[in-house]
Amino acid sequence: MDYATIIEILDSSVRLGTPLLLACLAGLFSERAGIFDIGLEGKMLAAAMMSGAVAYVTNDSWLGLLAGIGAAMLFSLIHGLASITFRGNQLISGVALNFLASGMTVLVAQSWFQQGGATPSLGPGGRFEPITLPYAKAIGAIPGIGPIYQNLISGHTILVYIAFLCVPATWWVLYRTRFGLRLRAVGENPAAVDVAGVSVIRLRYSAVLICGLLTGAAGAYLSTSLASGFGREMTAGRGYIALAALIFAKWRPWYALGSTMLFGFFAALSYRYQTLDIGPLHIPNQVMEALPYILTVIILAGFVGKAIPPRAGGEPYVKER
Amino acid sequence: MTMMKTTLGAAAVLALSAVAALAEPAIIYDIGGKYDKSFNEAAFHGAAKWAKETGKKYREFQIQTQAQRSQALRQLAQMGANPIVMTGFAFADTLDKVAPDYPKTKFVIVDSVVKEPNVESIVFHEEQGSYLVGMLAAMASKTGTVGFIGGMDIPLIRKFECGYAQGVKAVAPKDKIIGNMTGTTPSAWNDPVKGGELAKAQMSQGADVIFAAAGGTGIGVLQSMADAGKLGIGVDSNQDYLHPGHVLTSMVKRVNVAVYNAFMEGDNVKPGVKVMGLANNGVDYSYDKYNEKLITPEMKAKVDAAKKEIIDGKIKVHDYMTDNKCPVQID
Numbered sequence: 307m308d309y310a311t312i313i314e315i316l317d318s319s320v321r322l323g324t325p326l327l328l329a330c331l332a333g334l335f336s337e338r339a340g341i342f343d344i345g346l347e348g349k350m351l352a353a354a355m356m357s358g359a360v361a362y363v364t365n366d367s368w369l370g371l372l373a374g375i376g377a378a379m380l381f382s383l384i385h386g387l388a389s390i391t392f393r394g395n396q397l398i399s400g401v402a403l404n405f406l407a408s409g410m411t412v413l414v415a416q417s418w419f420q421q422g423g424a425t426p427s428l429g430p431g432g433r434f435e436p437i438t439l440p441y442a443k444a445i446g447a448i449p450g451i452g453p454i455y456q457n458l459i460s461g462h463t464i465l466v467y468i469a470f471l472c473v474p475a476t477w478w479v480l481y482r483t484r485f486g487l488r489l490r491a492v493g494e495n496p497a498a499v500d501v502a503g504v505s506v507i508r509l510r511y512s513a514v515l516i517c518g519l520l521t522g523a524a525g526a527y528l529s530t531s532l533a534s535g536f537g538r539e540m541t542a543g544r545g546y547i548a549l550a551a552l553i554f555a556k557w558r559p560w561y562a563l564g565s566t567m568l569f570g571f572f573a574a575l576s577y578r579y580q581t582l583d584i585g586p587l588h589i590p591n592q593v594m595e596a597l598p599y600i601l602t603v604i605i606l607a608g609f610v611g612k613a614i615p616p617r618a619g620g621e622p623y624v625k626e627r
Numbered sequence: 628m629t630m631m632k633t634t635l636g637a638a639a640v641l642a643l644s645a646v647a648a649l650a651e652p653a654i655i656y657d658i659g660g661k662y663d664k665s666f667n668e669a670a671f672h673g674a675a676k677w678a679k680e681t682g683k684k685y686r687e688f689q690i691q692t693q694a695q696r697s698q699a700l701r702q703l704a705q706m707g708a709n710p711i712v713m714t715g716f717a718f719a720d721t722l723d724k725v726a727p728d729y730p731k732t733k734f735v736i737v738d739s740v741v742k743e744p745n746v747e748s749i750v751f752h753e754e755q756g757s758y759l760v761g762m763l764a765a766m767a768s769k770t771g772t773v774g775f776i777g778g779m780d781i782p783l784i785r786k787f788e789c790g791y792a793q794g795v796k797a798v799a800p801k802d803k804i805i806g807n808m809t810g811t812t813p814s815a816w817n818d819p820v821k822g823g824e825l826a827k828a829q830m831s832q833g834a835d836v837i838f839a840a841a842g843g844t845g846i847g848v849l850q851s852m853a854d855a856g857k858l859g860i861g862v863d864s865n866q867d868y869l870h871p872g873h874v875l876t877s878m879v880k881r882v883n884v885a886v887y888n889a890f891m892e893g894d895n896v897k898p899g900v901k902v903m904g905l906a907n908n909g910v911d912y913s914y915d916k917y918n919e920k921l922i923t924p925e926m927k928a929k930v931d932a933a934k935k936e937i938i939d940g941k942i943k944v945h946d947y948m949t950d951n952k953c954p955v956q957i958d
Contacts (some may be wrong), residue, residue, distance in 0.1 A: 315830040318824055347908065421718070422689070427846070533819050533852050538660070539818070559648035577824045591812070 313457050315574050320462065321532065322577075323570020324469045325350070325524045329548035331476050338480065338557060339513030340618040341491035345385055346401030346521055347545025348407030353378040353525025355411035358425040358536030359418060361432035366532050370432065371465075375527075377524030381407065382518030389508045393622030404545075412538050425529070425536040427627075434463035434531045445574045463531040465523060467575045472520065476559040482551040488515055493616035506623045521557065524548075550602035556613050578594030652677075652890045653686035653708035655699050657715030659816040659842040660690050666863040666882060670714040670737070673886030685890065690766050693813070704729040708746075708753055710814050710896045713737070714882060716783055717813060722746065733896040735889040737882055738783060738908050739901055747896050749885045752904030753783070754790030754944045755937050756878045757838070759905075759912045760860050761794020764836040766926045772803045774834035775957070776839035776848050778826050780808035783890040784950045787840040787856040787862070787878070789953035790944055795940075796955050797933070800888050805829050806957040809844050821845030826851035826859075836860065836875060841879055849874060858921070867917035875921050877913040884909070906938045 336343040336427035353374035361370025388399040410421035439460035446456025480486040529536040555561035650756035654669040710733035719739040726743040735953035740748040786792020809815040822844035838843030838860040852859035859875030936942040
C-alpha cells in the first residue's frame, strides 16, 4: 500500500463518512434532549427521496437540499408529536417512521416518475459539484503534505465541508450556550429544568427539529452528492450505523467525528479490498462491513470505556402524576 | 344450501373460464427492478414491443425480496399465465421445484439452465460480446490499465470479466486489468453508491476505461466515469445515451429479443436450451450516435474483423463457466 493509495482510501472514507457524521450529530441533538431516535434511517431516506425529486424537477441542488430538510423535519415533527406531546414509546414511533419512509419513498417516487421507485438521474445543476479549494494544484506539488491538501481536503462537495463545520458548531451550541446547557439538562433531569421555569416540551421539540435539519442534509447528500438521484432503500442501513457511531462516541460531538470517520474508513476499506490480507490473516470484506456493529456491541458491553446514555432518554416527561 | 351450491358452482365456472381466457404471457423481473436501465429493462422492452405489435396484454411481477420468487411463480401459473418468462439466474433453484407442479405451463428462464420438460432455458455467449468491448477498451485506454466492475460475485459475471480480459489482452497483451465485484448478495445489483466508489478506487489505480457488468450498480460506475471525464462501458441494454461521450460502448445482450420471441411463440415455446451469441445476434457491442465519435474507423474495423472471426470459429473465446478458470491474469 503506497502513500497515494492511503490518501485515496482516506478520501473515500471522508465521502462515505459524511452522511454518517450528519446523521450522528442529528441523533446526538435528539438523544441529548432525551428523545431516542431510531428513525434516523427513515428520515434520511425520506430526505434523499425528496431532495432527489426536487433537484431533478428544478435542476437546482440547493432547492433539493431544502426539500430534503423539509421532508426530514416533517418526519421529526411526527416523531415529536408521538413521543413528546402524546408521550408514546419513542422506539416504536421511530421504527414506525422507518417503515413508513421505506414504503412511502418508493410509492411517491413511482407515482411521480414511473421509474420503479427511483428518481431519474440528475443533470449537472441538480447535483452538488466537488469544490476545488484555492491553490490546490500549487500546494499539491509539495511532497508529503501536498497530496493531503489537494486530494484529501480539497475536492469534496459543499455538504462535506458543512458537515465538518457542524462538529465545532454542535460542540459550541451544546457546551457554550444557554440553550445547550438546558438541552443537556432536559435529557438528564427534565423535572429540574421544568422547576427552573423552562419549557421541557419546547426544548425537546427544538431538539427533534434540529435532528430533522441534520438528517435532511444527510439524506440530500446521499442523493445529490454521493449518487445522482434517489434509488430504492438507498440509505442501506446508514441510519443504524450512525446510531452505532453515536453510542461509540458516547454522545459527544468530537468523538462523533472520530467514530463516523472510522466507520467510513471501514466502508472505504471494504469497498477497496475484496479481502484484506494482514500477514497470514485473510479478512473477508463481510467482516469489515459488520465491524461497526461488532465494535458497538463491544463498547456497550463495557470492554472499552463505558457508554452512558442520557439518563432521561427514552422516557416521556410527565409533569405531575 | 342449494343456493350456496349454485353460487359456488357458478363461481367455479366463472373462475375456469377466466383461466381459459387468460392465456396471457407473464414476465417476472429480478431484484434489480424493471427500470435498472440494464438487464431487466431490456426484458421489459422486449415485452413492451410484443404488446405494442400484437395489441395484447401481458402480466408482470417485480419481486422485492428473495422469498417472493416461488410465490410469484406459483401465483402467475395458477392465474393461467402462459408462458411465464423470468429474468435472472437466481430463479433457477425455485423454478426447478415449481415447474413440475404446473406441467401445462411453459416457463422460460433467461441466464440459467433448468432441465425440466416444460422449461426453455435461454443462455447467452456473454464472453463473446465482452471480448469485443474488451478490445475496444484496450484501444481506447491511454494509461494501459482498464477496469471491470461486476455485480454479484457469481460464475456468470466472472464469464463477462473473463471474456473482457481476453479481449483486452488480444489487443494489448501488456495492459493491466483490475477487476472488482460489488458484493456477494443480490443487493449488489442495486448499489450505485458502492459502484461509484469502486470506480473511483480503480481510477486511482490508473484505470481510464471501466466495464460495468452490474445491473443498477453500473449506473453509479458510469456516473463516476463521466464525472471524471473518463470512459465507462455499459451492459445488457444499450446505455450509450446515459452520458453521451463518456460511455465508450455497451455490451448489448439482447434479452429483449429473447423475451419478445418467447411471448410470440406463446404456448409453442420449445423446451430445452437455447444459446444466443454473436452468430445469432444475441450479443453485440453498441455503436450509435452517442458513441460514434469515441470509436474511430480503425477501432471499428478491428472489432468487426474479430467479430467475424468469432462467428467463423477462428477465434475461440474461453467460457469461464466451463471450468471456472480464466486463462488471463486479472488483478
